[in-house]
Amino acid sequence: MVVACVRSEVLHEVNRVGPEISRDVDDFGVRVNWNVTIENENQPILRIVEAKINASEIESDEEPTHPEEIWVKYFPRSAFGRKFKQYILDNAMFKPRNIVNMLTLARDLRPDDHSISFSSIDQVQLEFSKRTWREIEEELSGEYSSDEVAAIKSTLIGFASEFDIPKLQKRIDHLSKFDPNVHSFSSKYKAFDMITSLYRVGAIGNLYFVGSAKKEIRFGWIFRDNYDPLYDKKFMVHESLRKFLQLSFRAEGKK
Structure with a gap:
């Protein structure tokens, strides 16, 4: 028997090949949802953190902390204007x-501390952003050459946290005049292609407004x-990548 774990966005891409894979997944697969509730306080993914901490406590001959108390005992209450649970899920x-x-980055910064402080979280922002971007690059490398991935990075660094397709195309056209990687990329791809790929790997998402007003x-x-x-609609770069890409955390138009 072979058991495989596949991310839902990967299945979405594979299923476009044909219906056979989709039927097998529907018939024999078990879907694990990390974001099944609207309330961030009750996200299943947070239970993993609680279980890991309880296991470490037991291993150290300590009484396991009640799950609800774990977040008070070991973590800051908030980070960058959000409840800490919401912040780590978003990032x-x-x-x-x-x-x-x-x-882990925050813990290793002060290994002798018994809890993780906001200061530690703040200090590891850049390193975490670098590592997150590295994973994005690895996913992009399945579709693009190393020079093309470098062109995508060059296009995003110092650009804008929010943009639409025309704005991104203008950026590509401008950089292609003096960046050889971007010049080569622009001869094969357009902003539409870059956006499609970046959205697929989670580096960017949509931002738009609804309602009568x-x-x-x-x-x-x-x-x-x-x-x-x-x-x-507009697109926005995921906040976990902005530190490395030297982008603003403020919404456009705000100072």
């Missing part, structure tokens, strides 16, 4: 590996099961 793209990565904000991310980008 980790709902990926267990990313959560472990961030918390267009004041209700909506976001679309592949890791929240919004598999198809809305090309006529």
